[in-house]
Amino acid sequence: LCHMQYISGFGNECVSEDPRCPGSLPEGQNNPQVCPYNLYAEQLSGSAFTCPRSTNKRSWLYRILPSVSHKPFESIDQGHITHNWDEVDPDPNQLRWKPFEIPKASQKRVDFVSGLHTLCGAGDIRSNNGLAIHIFLCNISMTCHLPRKGKLLIYTEFGKMLVQPNEICVIQRGMRFSIDVFEETRGYILEVYGIHFELPDLGPIGANGLANPRDFLIPVAWYEDRQVPGGYTVINKYQGKLFAAKQDVSPFNVVAWHGNYTPYKYNLENFTVINSVAFDHADPSIFTVLTAKSLRPGVAIADFVIFPPRWGVADKTFRPPYYHRNCMSEFMGLIRGHYEAKQGGFLPGGGSLHSTMTPHGPDADCFEKASKAKLAPERIADGTMAFMFESSLSLAVTKWGLEASMCLDKNYYKCWEPLKSHFTPNSRNPTESN
Ligand SMILES: O=C(O)Cc1cc(O)ccc1O
Numbered sequence: 001l002c003h004m005q006y007i008s009g010f011g012n013e014c015v016s017e018d019p020r021c022p023g024s025l026p027e028g029q030n031n032p033q034v035c036p037y038n039l040y041a042e043q044l045s046g047s048a049f050t051c052p053r054s055t056n057k058r059s060w061l062y063r064i065l066p067s068v069s070h071k072p073f074e075s076i077d078q079g080h081i082t083h084n085w086d087e088v089d090p091d092p093n094q095l096r097w098k099p100f101e102i103p104k105a106s107q108k109r110v111d112f113v114s115g116l117h118t119l120c121g122a123g124d125i126r127s128n129n130g131l132a133i134h135i136f137l138c139n140i141s142m143t144c145h146l147p148r149k150g151k152l153l154i155y156t157e158f159g160k161m162l163v164q165p166n167e168i169c170v171i172q173r174g175m176r177f178s179i180d181v182f183e184e185t186r187g188y189i190l191e192v193y194g195i196h197f198e199l200p201d202l203g204p205i206g207a208n209g210l211a212n213p214r215d216f217l218i219p220v221a222w223y224e225d226r227q228v229p230g231g232y233t234v235i236n237k238y239q240g241k242l243f244a245a246k247q248d249v250s251p252f253n254v255v256a257w258h259g260n261y262t263p264y265k266y267n268l269e270n271f272t273v274i275n276s277v278a279f280d281h282a283d284p285s286i287f288t289v290l291t292a293k294s295l296r297p298g299v300a301i302a303d304f305v306i307f308p309p310r311w312g313v314a315d316k317t318f319r320p321p322y323y324h325r326n327c328m329s330e331f332m333g334l335i336r337g338h339y340e341a342k343q344g345g346f347l348p349g350g351g352s353l354h355s356t357m358t359p360h361g362p363d364a365d366c367f368e369k370a371s372k373a374k375l376a377p378e379r380i381a382d383g384t385m386a387f388m389f390e391s392s393l394s395l396a397v398t399k400w401g402l403e404a405s406m407c408l409d410k411n412y413y414k415c416w417e418p419l420k421s422h423f424t425p426n427s428r429n430p431t432e433s434n
């Protein structure tokens, strides 16, 4: 567990062999008549064959048995996963959730899959256009492993990743994985249909900054040669529904692979923050880690944005986030600490949704404090990490989100109620407010 190895880079062409089988990657071709070590070759396509080179994604896997070696898939219980955006009527209000409750292992044993809960989303899986936001709340591993604290151990066909709090990971479409947890564990999932995350363009920022490609980490090949009759269950989320198939061989039987379609992880501490050093609040797009683009230039199906610890130095400026109505939808979550626009009520493990054109902004306490604050350089968000999934789609909330989770904060609107008019019609001087 402590000696995880990774390849560094974003979207690069990688090669990886499990060191137990040197020379397992075929040389100079993808499909030898017989592969080294008598492995099977299998291609995993993450883009249409004909995509331009810049967006073409695929990997070649050399495995003990091909993925097709399984019994038929059968429908299984959906749990709290849904892609039905018409479960409840649309709600244009500001929504906020208290920390989603993780079941206690002593009361109910829940693994990653049965602990998935869809909170909101939009679009259509079958036409590859849309997204879903899920919360996972679980307390046991999908397989049996040693307890460790506060981490996810993710087995994938490409190798193993240890994902710690304040790290994110991306598992791409069709990649088989299994998640071990070591205690009661909660997390946020952004699922985008049919597109892949990219690093945002940097424009005038230049060649470096924000999330740098070399800080993305890709697992190295690792296989297990285990066969247990009917011993493995592969769960397939297909057209939004869950199906399970039994197989005798571990799905993590890839001895070597090469390609540019891989899972990866990233530590949010590595984000190089860019911000205003003179005056005014810069738009939060400066904090974009990854973007899943729509076909309209500059418009994302989903941006993943973070609010990392940084210096606030802007002069003559109201420094917290401004009041806002956005044609984009903003789902926010908090990994740790507290968020700069809210004095209370927005807690780690909770969330908020300000969907299309829903007004939002600093609560009354925050406005009063920030309007009077002495503008010395100050540390903002030290020890904290808030994030936003921002989407051009108008997000619908599920029945679980509005009702069954029992975490909806019915009093959210009250945080803005104390806002009062400071208007001084006879004096332009802002310091003479009442
Ligand atoms: O707090 C929010 O809702 C997100 C947000 C952050 C910011 O810096 C500017 C505008 C905005 O909506």
Ligand SMILES: [Fe+2]
Pocket (backbone or CB within 6 Å): 324, 326, 330, 360
């Ligand atoms: Fe906003």
